[in-house]
Amino acid sequence: xxxxxxxxxxxxxxxxxxxxxxxxxxxxxxxxxxxxxxxxxxxxxxxxxxxxxxxxxxxxxxxxxxxxxxxxxxxxxxxxxxxxxxxxxxxxxxxxxxxxxxxxxxxxxxxxxxxxxxxxxxxxxxxxxxxxxxxxxxxxxxxxxxxxxxxxxxxxxxxxxxxxxxxxxxxxxxxxxxxxxxxxxxxxxxxxxxxxxxxxxxxxxxxxxxxxxxxxxxxxxxxxxxxxxxxxxxxxxxxxxxxxxxxxxxxxxxxxxxxxxxxxxxxxxxxxxxxxxxxxxxxxxxxxxxxxxxxxxxxxxxxxxx
Amino acid sequence: xxxxxxxxxxxxxxxxxxxxxxxxxxxxxxxxxxxxxxxxxxxxxxxxxxxxxxxxxxxxxxxxxxxxxxxxxxxxxxxxxxxxxxxxxxxxxxxxxxxxxxxxxxxxxxxxxxxxxxxxxxxxxxxxxxxxxxxxxxxxxxxxxxxxxxxxxxxxxxxxxxxxxxxxxxxxxxxxxxxxxxxxxxxxxxxxxxxxxxxxxxxxxxxxxxxxxxxxxxxxxxxxxxxxxxxxxxxxxxxxxxxxxxxxxxxxxxxxxxxxxxxxxxxxxxxxxxxxxxxxxxxxxxxxxxxxxxxxxxxxxxxxxxxxxxxxxxxxxxxxxxx
Numbered sequence: 001x002x003x004x005x006x007x008x009x010x011x012x013x014x015x016x017x018x019x020x021x022x023x024x025x026x027x028x029x030x031x032x033x034x035x036x037x038x039x040x041x042x043x044x045x046x047x048x049x050x051x052x053x054x055x056x057x058x059x060x061x062x063x064x065x066x067x068x069x070x071x072x073x074x075x076x077x078x079x080x081x082x083x084x085x086x087x088x089x090x091x092x093x094x095x096x097x098x099x100x101x102x103x104x105x106x107x108x109x110x111x112x113x114x115x116x117x118x119x120x121x122x123x124x125x126x127x128x129x130x131x132x133x134x135x136x137x138x139x140x141x142x143x144x145x146x147x148x149x150x151x152x153x154x155x156x157x158x159x160x161x162x163x164x165x166x167x168x169x170x171x172x173x174x175x176x177x178x179x180x181x182x183x184x185x186x187x188x189x190x191x192x193x194x195x196x197x198x199x200x201x202x203x204x205x206x207x208x209x210x211x212x213x214x215x216x217x218x219x220x221x222x223x224x225x226x227x228x229x230x231x232x233x234x235x236x237x238x239x240x241x242x243x244x245x246x247x248x249x250x251x252x253x254x255x256x257x258x259x260x261x262x263x264x265x266x267x268x269x270x271x272x273x274x275x276x277x278x279x280x281x282x283x284x285x286x287x288x289x290x291x292x293x294x295x296x297x298x299x300x301x302x303x304x305x306x
Numbered sequence: 307x308x309x310x311x312x313x314x315x316x317x318x319x320x321x322x323x324x325x326x327x328x329x330x331x332x333x334x335x336x337x338x339x340x341x342x343x344x345x346x347x348x349x350x351x352x353x354x355x356x357x358x359x360x361x362x363x364x365x366x367x368x369x370x371x372x373x374x375x376x377x378x379x380x381x382x383x384x385x386x387x388x389x390x391x392x393x394x395x396x397x398x399x400x401x402x403x404x405x406x407x408x409x410x411x412x413x414x415x416x417x418x419x420x421x422x423x424x425x426x427x428x429x430x431x432x433x434x435x436x437x438x439x440x441x442x443x444x445x446x447x448x449x450x451x452x453x454x455x456x457x458x459x460x461x462x463x464x465x466x467x468x469x470x471x472x473x474x475x476x477x478x479x480x481x482x483x484x485x486x487x488x489x490x491x492x493x494x495x496x497x498x499x500x501x502x503x504x505x506x507x508x509x510x511x512x513x514x515x516x517x518x519x520x521x522x523x524x525x526x527x528x529x530x531x532x533x534x535x536x537x538x539x540x541x542x543x544x545x546x547x548x549x550x551x552x553x554x555x556x557x558x559x560x561x562x563x564x565x566x567x568x569x570x571x572x573x574x575x576x577x578x579x580x581x582x583x584x585x586x587x588x589x590x591x592x593x594x595x596x597x598x599x600x601x602x603x604x605x606x607x608x609x610x611x612x613x614x615x616x617x618x619x620x621x622x623x624x625x626x627x628x629x
Contacts, residue, residue: 001327005351005354012355012358019363022367022371026317026370027318073364074364091364092364093362094364150498151391154392156387156388159571160384160574163571163573
């Protein structure tokens with residue numbers, strides 16, 4: 001790029017700073033402590049498809065959010081959109097929101113918080129879910145006037161956003177199952193056998209025997225051969241993750257860590273792996289509950305970043 | 307390994323930095339050649355700056371919120387593509403506005419309003435009448451205007467003598483008075499091909515249906531048979547004007563899920579593709595009775611085609627977007 005044009009670009013960059021709140025969040029490691037709450041404007045992405053969402057309601061048990069598709073892109077709106085004027089938003093520019101197109105989106109698709117809308121704005125958006133309701137335009141919120149002409153940038157942008165919402169809805173949901181499965185048979189395999197076959201330390205062998213560690217396919221095969229049982233029998237030794245840990249793992253605060261360790265973008269496997277690492281820690285600790293699992297996951301994060 | 311250099315730089319500086327500039331320049335260098343005639347290659351950096359000025363402050367926050375550099379690049383590519391689409395549309399837009407303004411000035415049917423850039427019927431009063439955009443759109447669609455595409459490219463002709471004037475007169479009759487911009491917007495919707503300058507398949511059109519216009523409606527059996535044959539011929543002529551994507555839309559127009567799958571897009575995009583096709587078909591065939599009959603005959607031909615439709619029209623999609 002010619003230096004003159006680059007200079008002009010840098011002047012523009014300084015003229016349009018990042019919203020202070022957003023910058024603060026990115027600096028302190030994004031959403032690590034924030035849970036999903038109504039009023040949040042969040043980044044969401046799944047399978048390389050991204051969109052922004054305004055969270056209206058949260059189904060905490062199901063780890064689902066009732067969310068409106070939204071965009072910060074200027075001049076992208078159709079007659080269903082509600083525009084929040086720049087002066088009223090907690091970010092630098094206007095926000096376009098489609099309250100009539102709301103959907104339940106799994107937490108697994110949610111990402112960083114961009115901003116939080118004040119409750120008054122959220123309630124205006126809720127009212128706007130009824131397409132016929134008149135909005136109080138004095139509040140800096142108005143409906144877009146008409147549909148954009150077909151094939152225009154605005155029409156393409158709207159279509160893409162609503163299509164993205166369809167993809168986001170298909171992110172994996174928390175599977176609710178009951179915790180009453182019998183514990184693994186502790187006496188099934190002798191500790192030294194595990195240590196020898198898998199060449200692991202005693203604490204890790206103990207975790208494996210307790211069913212608190214996820215084995216790789218190779219390890220499963222080796223152990224099955226050594227003990228003389230089927231691979232399925234070895235897999236059956238593994239305990240399912242406790243329900244509360246499973247639920248905590250859905251929180252977007254763990255998403256950056258899950259994404260960083262995902263192989264070929266397989267976040268489901270990376271999430272399970274993270275879960276078993278925290279589960280292993282619990283082998284040597286007592287207690288349960290969401291808060292304790294959060295602390296253990298925090299410990300895993302610290303261990304990993306060492 | 308995913309990188310977050312763009313975001314980290316933005317957080318550290320408080321505004322976008324070198325990594326973002328490099329990414330934007332790369333995106334535009336790849337995108338601009340898809341929009342022929344927009345700018346010479348050495349002016350791409352100007353486009354980057356204009357886009358940056360136009361799309362802020364929303365763009366800065368959106369890029370900073372993207373989880374990694376790859377996502378920031380994807381977002382920029384999409385925003386840039388839409389922005390370039392609109393820029394290209396502005397070119398024919400200006401030309402259409404000029405043409406309409408000239409027609410308004412020349413015709414004794416119209417007179418300038420006291421409000422600058424507004425026009426009214428010469429015989430009507432200079433005042434607004436209550437109306438909706440949908441009404442105007444419907445009025446424009448109901449008017450008969452024959453669109454002819456010259457062989458070998460060149461300007462599309464909008465209507466035979468007086469047809470376009472009649473359309474504008476009806477619009478003004480509904481609205482009382484309208485600005486040139488409003489009339490241009492309505493005509494751009496009514497005649498999307500005018501906006502598709504440089505659309506390759508349009509140059510293949512043959513205006514061999516001129517003789518059909520003289521045929522009066524006659525219940526005579528021979529006449530009916532002749533009409534049918536003409537409709538069939540016109541249907542075939544229309545069929546040649548359709549792109550592969552448009553044929554796909556016709557095939558699956560009853561089942562949006564199947565259409566979305568066939569086009570490789572989501573359902574919202576599929577609905578838009580259908581609406582776009584409808585507008586184009588009406589524009590091509592006219593929406594009077596005979597036009598509809600020709601359309602039916604053409605749709606029959608498309609549905610009878612077997613296996614001639616490509617399953618992945620991604621090249622074609624790019625083509626139509628890069629108008």
